[in-house]
Amino acid sequence: MFPNGTCRPLPRREESCFVMAGEEEVQVVESCFVMPAAATPGRALRLSPLDLMLANKGHTPLVHFYRRCGSVGTTKDDFFDVARLKTALGKALVAFYPLAGRLRPDAKGKLEIDCNGEGLPFLVARSRLTADDFRDFKPSPRLRRLFVPLVDDSAGILCAIQVTFLKCGGVVLGTATHHGAVDGTAAFHFFRTWSAFSRDGDRAVVNLPYHDRTRLCARDPPIVHPDALSTFFPKIILSRTLGPVVNEVFTLQKDQVSTLKHICGGASVRTFSVVSAHVWQCMCLARRLPPNSTTRLAFVANIRRSMMPPLPDGYFGNALINLSVADEARRIALGELAYIARRIRDTISRVNDELVHSAVDYLELALTKTDNSTALGSLPATDMRMVSWLGMPFYDLDFSWGKPLATLCAESNRGGFAHLLESVQGDGSVRVIMCIEAAVLKEFECLFYAKSGAMMYSKF
Numbered sequence: 001m002f003p004n005g006t007c008r009p010l011p012r013r014e015e016s017c018f019v020m021a022g023e024e025e026v027q028v029v030e031s032c033f034v035m036p037a038a039a040t041p042g043r044a045l046r047l048s049p050l051d052l053m054l055a056n057k058g059h060t061p062l063v064h065f066y067r068r069c070g071s072v073g074t075t076k077d078d079f080f081d082v083a084r085l086k087t088a089l090g091k092a093l094v095a096f097y098p099l100a101g102r103l104r105p106d107a108k109g110k111l112e113i114d115c116n117g118e119g120l121p122f123l124v125a126r127s128r129l130t131a132d133d134f135r136d137f138k139p140s141p142r143l144r145r146l147f148v149p150l151v152d153d154s155a156g157i158l159c160a161i162q163v164t165f166l167k168c169g170g171v172v173l174g175t176a177t178h179h180g181a182v183d184g185t186a187a188f189h190f191f192r193t194w195s196a197f198s199r200d201g202d203r204a205v206v207n208l209p210y211h212d213r214t215r216l217c218a219r220d221p222p223i224v225h226p227d228a229l230s231t232f233f234p235k236i237i238l239s240r241t242l243g244p245v246v247n248e249v250f251t252l253q254k255d256q257v258s259t260l261k262h263i264c265g266g267a268s269v270r271t272f273s274v275v276s277a278h279v280w281q282c283m284c285l286a287r288r289l290p291p292n293s294t295t296r297l298a299f300v301a302n303i304r305r306s307m308m309p310p311l312p313d314g315y316f317g318n319a320l321i322n323l324s325v326a327d328e329a330r331r332i333a334l335g336e337l338a339y340i341a342r343r344i345r346d347t348i349s350r351v352n353d354e355l356v357h358s359a360v361d362y363l364e365l366a367l368t369k370t371d372n373s374t375a376l377g378s379l380p381a382t383d384m385r386m387v388s389w390l391g392m393p394f395y396d397l398d399f400s401w402g403k404p405l406a407t408l409c410a411e412s413n414r415g416g417f418a419h420l421l422e423s424v425q426g427d428g429s430v431r432v433i434m435c436i437e438a439a440v441l442k443e444f445e446c447l448f449y450a451k452s453g454a455m456m457y458s459k460f
Contacts, residue, residue: 055180218364238377254428378415
C-alpha cells in the first residue's frame with residue numbers, strides 16, 4: 001500500500017492501460033498514479049441511468065494550450081512545476097475521490113464506480129513541437145495521439161492527465177475523462193478545483209461536490225409519461241454511411257450573432273438556439289436532402305435546474321438528457337430562421353421535472369438492452385447533433401501561470417456533430433467546431449458565411 005497523497009509508479013502490467021504518444025514527436029519522461037492526499041470513503045458508487053446512458057461514449061479528450069508567461073512570482077524553472085501540480089491534484093482528489101476509483105461491473109453486471117483510491121494516471125512528456133504547429137486549434141487524431149493519454153476502457157480508469165512541455169516553452173495539458181462518470185459541468189468543477197489548489201495552495205476556495213446520485217435513479221415502478229418521447233430522444237443512432245469526414249472550425253463574430261438574434265426575436269433569444277438554427281439550415285442545404293425527407297437536430301439539456309427541487313449545487317455526475325427536433329427537410333432548408341430557432345427553443349422549454357423522471361425511467365427500462373461498447377460511426381446524413389459548451393468555464397483553468405491560450409476537444413470523429421463554444425478572447429464571438437462530410441464541406445462553408453453576411457445587411 002502507498003500512503004495517501006503520494007504518487008505510485010505505474011507497474012508494467014498497468015502501463016498497457018493507456019497508449020503513449022510516439023517518441024518521434026512526444027516523449028513521455030515520467031508516469032505515475034496520483035492518489036488522494038488524505039483518506040477517502042471506500043465504497044461502491046451507484047450510477048444513475050443518465051450515467052449509464054453515456055458509458056459507451058468512453059473518455060472525452062480535451063487539450064489546453066498555455067504560453068510561457070512572465071507572471072509575478074514565476075521563475076524560469078517553476079512554469080508548470082510538476083511537483084506542484086501533483087500536490088494540488090492529490091488535494092483536489094480528496095473531495096473528488098470517485099475520479100481516483102475505477103469503473104467496474106457490479107454483481108448483476110451493471111456498471112458502478114469502485115471508490116478504491118487507486119489514483120489517476122499522470123504523465124509528463126516533452127516535445128520538439130511548438131504551439132505554432134497547432135495555431136488553427138482544431139480537433140485531429142494527431143492532436144489526441146500526441147497530448148492525451150489514450151485510455152483502454154477495460155481498465156476502468158476514469159480520468160488521465162498528461163502535461164507536455166513544448167520546445168517553445170509552452171505547455172499542453174491533456175485530459176481524458178470518462179463520460180460515464182461525469183458530464184462537462186462536473187468535470188470542469190474538478191479541474192477548476194485542481195487549478196485553484198495549484199494557484200492558491202491551502203487558501204484555495206473549494207466548492208464541494210455532491211456525490212449522491214439517488215435523485216436521478218428510476219422510480220419504483222418506472223413510469224414513462226406518454227408525451228415524453230416527443231421531446232426526449234433516447235438513443236443516438238450511429239452508422240458508417242457518411243463517407244470521409246473532416247474537422248473544420250467556423251466563427252461567427254459578435255455582430256453576426258447579434259444579427260441572428262435580431263432576426264429570431266431579439267437579444268433575449270439564446271445564442272444556442274439561433275446558432276444551431278443557422279447551422280442546421282446550412283447543413284440541410286449543403287447536403288441537398290430530399291424535400292420530403294425528415295431531418296433531425298439532436299442536442300442535450302442540462303437538467304440541474306429543471307428538477308423540483310433543483311439538484312444540489314456541485315452535483316457530481318451526469319445531469320444531461322437528449323432532446324431532438326424533427327421536421328421536413330424543406331421546412332428547415334427553406335423556412336424562416338425564426339421558425340427553426342423557435343422549434344429549438346420550444347423543445348428546451350418543455351424540459352421539466354416530469355420529463356426528466358420519465359427520461360430516467362425510460363432509460364432504466366432499456367438498460368437490459370444497452371450496449372456499453374464504445375460508440376463508433378457517424379450520424380445519418382439527415383441528422384445533426386449540437387453539443388453546447390457555451391457558458392462553460394473552459395478558459396478559467398489558471399494553475400498560477402495564466403489562463404489557456406486555447407481549449408478544445410482533441411478529437412471529434414463522429415460525422416454530423418458540432419460543438420459550440422465562446423472564443424478565448426471573450427469578445428462575444430462563437431466558434432462552431434464541425435465534424436462534417438468532406439463532400440459537403442465547401443458548400444456548407446459558403447452557405448454558413450454567405451447567409452450570415454446577407455442577414456447582417458438585410459436587417460438595415
